[in-house]
Amino acid sequence: MFKIQTLNNISRNGLDRLPANLYSVANEVAAPDAVLVRSADMHKAPIAASVKAIARAGAGTNNIPVTDLSARGVPVFNAPGANANAVKELVVAGMLLAARNIADALGFVRDLDASGDLHHKVEAEKKRFVGTELAGKTLGVVGLGAIGVKVANAAYALGMRVIGFDPHMTVDGAWQLSAEVAKAGSLAELFAASDYLTFHVPLNDKTRGAFGAQALESVRPGIVLLNFAREGIVDAAALRKGLADGRIGRYVSDFPEADLLGDPRVIALPHLGASTGEAEENCALMVVDQLRDFLEHGNVRNSVNFPETRMARTGSARICIANSNRPNMIGQLSHVLGEAGVNIAQMHNASRGELAYSLIDVDSPVPESLVAAIASIDGILSVRVIGN
């Protein structure tokens, strides 16, 4: 039996993929084997030593102490792309909200005095909300991953010119991206060409403040800036300066900021990007399948800190080992196995940065003494035996 702790409400259809004869699932669990989480902040409380994996039903993992977990040899799984369509649709809505002054217009209608000639009031005031069309405008997309590619394609379908920038784009991403999306040689080129500018990059040391003072200097006056990635992507000072001097015409964001709440040029939504029933379900189905594959077979798919590692099962047991990625680890492992008289049927080893992960199928049961011997090798982060 595996014990799964849920830190947020996880879609029922996802949890139904955990068969009751193998899994118990609850909010409060002593010594859980794995944690299923959405946005709960896992930096705040210690993570039990029993935890073998964390599964995040979403894309971003800022709420999870990934570095600490890597040092413990614990994989963190996420659901890349599972909520991409939901975010894409809201970004399109965000562009339309800005282009057609929809939020202001809705506010005007909501506040109308219903008495008297409503038709006249509407017709007399509607010129205040005259907008522009998206067709023919240029959208700059920074980050062409799961969301960015979908946004770029959708904008092109709406008649926009689209220019993108992503120095690390995947081959899969390139296959999915419309051939009509132009490639910017640099961020400066993209900023200078864009009427609308949207960021779809993860928040990290390289992307924090990606829209900063320098970007502000190079954008077209009155640009519509969209941030459905993370608050820190747009530098606070540059944003306020740009709004004050009109360089930024509209800021459409999924991350409300206290001092901008009443600003008419700011359209802020309450972090709704992935908030659709479909996205939540997609995320849950995806991470639950990945978590099961790891707990039951040691396979790793879509982890943010472990290498992709998959191998069909053979032999009588499987040893799953995470270790520091340094020379002679495999040599030491095979020596310890040989000493214990355990034959390797097949093995697969992969590395990612400072971490390596091995699946070793063996022909005989693995005694506790062998597990202890493996764990005692300098550099071993975690060891687990399946199917003993």
Ligand SMILES: NC(=O)c1ccc[n+]([C@@H]2O[C@H](COP(=O)([O-])OP(=O)(O)OC[C@H]3O[C@@H](n4cnc5c(N)ncnc54)[C@H](O)[C@@H]3O)[C@@H](O)[C@H]2O)c1
């Ligand atoms: N608003 C929401 O509710 C919501 C929902 C989901 C995701 N997000 C945010 O959106 C981000 C993107 O999500 P995704 O699913 O598309 O992720 P992804 O990993 O599929 O794509 C991210 C892309 O950014 C690119 N990138 C990284 N650094 C870059 C840089 N410095 N310059 C240009 N490109 C760079 C990567 O190469 C990658 O292609 C997430 O990290 C998350 O923070 C927000």
